[in-house]
Amino acid sequence: MTEAIVATDTTRRPHSGGHGAAREPDEPVVTSSRRIRRSPVIVDDNSSVTSHSSYHIAQSPTDRPIWLEMKRRHQANMEELHGKLADVPRHWLFIRFLNNSFFARRLMRSGMLLSAALAGGVIFYSAFVETWLDDHKDSDEYDDCHSLASFSNLIYQTLPAAIILSLPGSGLRAFEPFKRNALNARKAESKSDDASDNDATLEEEPASGSVATIRRCFVFQLCEVLAVFMLFFDIGLVMYFLYVLFIGALNSCGSVATQIFTIGAAFCYFGLFTVLYYFARYREHIKMQLGAFMENDQTGDLRKYVDLRSDKKLDTDKKMLDVIRTRLYHATRRGDVHELREILEYAKERGLMKGESGFPRTFYATPKIRWKFFARSTENPVHIAAGLGNIRALEILEEYGFDLTVLDKVQRVVISTGGFFWHFIQVIVKRPEGSDAESADSIFHTNLYTPLHCAVATGQLAAVRWLLERGVPPGTLAH
Template identity: 30%
Template sequence: MAHANYEELHATPSELHDTLVEKKPNGDGEVCRQISPTTAASRLNNLVVERPSSQPQANDQTPQKYYRSEPRELPPHFLGSVYASNSYFAKRLCVALYCVTLLDITGVLAFWWRTTPITEGGLYVVDVQRSLMFQPSKCSGGDEEFCTVCSTIVVYAMLVYHMLPCVILIGLPATGIRACAPFKYQDRRHGEGKLKTTRTLFFQVCEFVSSGILMFNILVIFIARGYVVGCKLLRVQLFSFGAVLSFFGVIVEITYFARFREHVKMQLGAFKERDQTGNVRSRISQKRSRYKSERTRITDDIRKQLYKETELGNLRAIENVLTYAKIRLGDDFADDMYRNASIRCGLFGKSMKNPMHVAANQGSIRAMDALVTSGFYVNSYDKVSRVRFSTGDMFWHIARYVISNPVVSSEQAATSIFKTTLVTPLHCAVATGQTNAVRWLLDHGADPNAKSKSSYWSDRVPPLFVADSSEIVKMLLEAGANHLEIPDPGRMNTLTVLQLAYLRGNIPVAREIEKWGGDVALTPLHEAAGANDATAERS
């Protein structure tokens, strides 16, 4: 079946109407009738091919072209050491790889070179399964050759040495081998123009393996605590000491792997985790789209394109998508597609990808005006911080307990599978300091006292509590924001906005609130009076 595509969404309104409507002459003139979706999609595709080059494109401004010499082609198979200098951590990751690999090879050879059992002067353990469980007591005397703890220590040290394939795997992205490259550029679906950064399949395997190594090392630390020195055999102590060095060497290697990953990712322009992808969800959605109805596919395409174009600030493209949505889904499409997001079971919520929140976050007044004209609401709720499931996120969820992340974005810090917060566009504009957007939203009926909805009581706050600008605070107060409100009285968040401003050290905001009668010595009576709650005042 035919479905919506990007070229359809970027046709002009007149082209869309003429393409979706068929005119037939009769005795009284021309009669218009709606054509089938299959025929419409075919005509729209032909329309894009036949469009003259002089017709304006989707963007408001055509980017200026700069002519420069062609970049030098990269070597097809191996980049060499020159390219490693583009990252601070490529050489360090390679050095860690070589050192740990040499140490692991030595340990593996020491264990397998001569299969002489540990009871006969070697390091080989015959009954590995029995030795995997520690005995309740260490060796205290007797024949050390037959001590069970010695066998157990050798077995666990052997497991550390045998992480050699994984050690080599996670170090290959820094070696310059093109087949092991961590990232690549890929054209977006439907020809959206802007390239997206994608993690290669090999690099996703490296992230998965790194997560497994960290979990294994944590398990070894938990089990082997204090038993490394429980055996008095010199050969076992040397063998286990090498395993300890390898153990911490792997931690160092994974640290450089994480630093190398972040540095290269940001060099490619993907500053946040959501700016790069592994294409897992895209592959799944492509397979699932085969079983969707025609209307569902059109709705999904409109939702995705409208969100993306609003994020990019392409006003012309936004208007075209809105026009297309009205033609295909009706004038009230926003009511059906963008209902208020809700929290299920008090924990989970799903983002509706409402473009109003994106436009407010970026301060795009023209985009908000176009959206409101098309039926979007200024007081709608949506989930802004979304939870992703990828090998990269899994890696950082585990690595954060071992590796410190130098800078964590507010979006990443607020993301949790058990934390859902729904906000209004006014929350987004206030939090990002978009003064003009805040004024526009208030002029168009935004509620300055609308609390966010959250699975956490402490996050249920009105826009005034996320304001960092005294000018925005003044606008909210002039619009009727309650500066005496306590978001969560008697529970976790019992601070007024004035107390919060002093705790944050934001003196300009505190001074502005004081002008409106704010006081740090407020009581529940003041809160009830500020909310015009006569019943609470009497009680």
């Protein structure tokens, strides 16, 4: 199809150069009122009708196809975004958002087909199967057909679950998997003269490689729990099927309507696994698109959103340290060195580094393994920074007195609906490679590592060299 270069008002839409780059305002812009028709590379004599229609579309703005008009209306303004997330519709994400995920389309298609089949089965049961059972209560085949129909009817009763599990791929914001939060950019604010030194230190920090923080929506967490229960329900149906097979109901029932009803239930049973498969794939795809490659990156710990300087509930050292621990952990995971230094400065101002709490040396001491199995992670940011190879974060942590040789539990059991979901759903869906690198399969699996171990395991040679230069002993064994 031929393309048309449309000259528009520069105040409404920015002109684009190569690869979508915004054109500088001082560059001359062609403002011809006539649209330029781009010549085709190959001319075919048999395409006169197509060429005429393409020329008509290029010359007449009122006769454009609907999809071209929708594309023009929904194009994001490059000058207003500047690297920020685009504004999204309030209630429903349009088709262009759904096309961003292959698994969203597959989830919707499989969910709609399964829902239609289940709804058809419910109608078929009321119209034919139930009528036949009422008319043949005194028949010898009644017990076998009733058992077979009851088993099949259980599968068709999963219609509400099939609809709910397919809704996250529909684009409805109420069933959106993750909340879209802007990047954690630190805005410059005017402060008092007493904080001028701290501001100067923060401004000297290089640009952090922070990523967008995401949180799972509550409705989507309910969908995760529902998916696990549906998996258990499907496994329970296997037991029921063995019972029906054992009593010989499959061969003894002579009702054609019941047999058709059962065959349809068998297809719907495998359709349930298909919906569960695409639900899990869609969840991981969207999560990784938003930058959360590990399960811990999107677990909703509310303490990482607490404002240290304005929250009045942090009236004790223990409450402050719990929030500081969580904030430091997630700031290091994001590589946000600005927030990392800001949190440590807050702890220093509050006197936590000189008090009885022993922050950070005693606070991040090596955890004890109890009963040879259990140990609780201290969420040491040094191990996270070493594993990510963030030298600047390691320098800041060393500056504030963190121990570079301490042991900590790196792999932890994720206690959340997401961890609960993957613990069972991986029976039928293979987990993405590397997404469970920091998750332990069992609370009985406990290993303690040093930051040097973490850097070596992830291949961060610069971090390994930096730690060895600081005198970290390479011979420390993991526990």
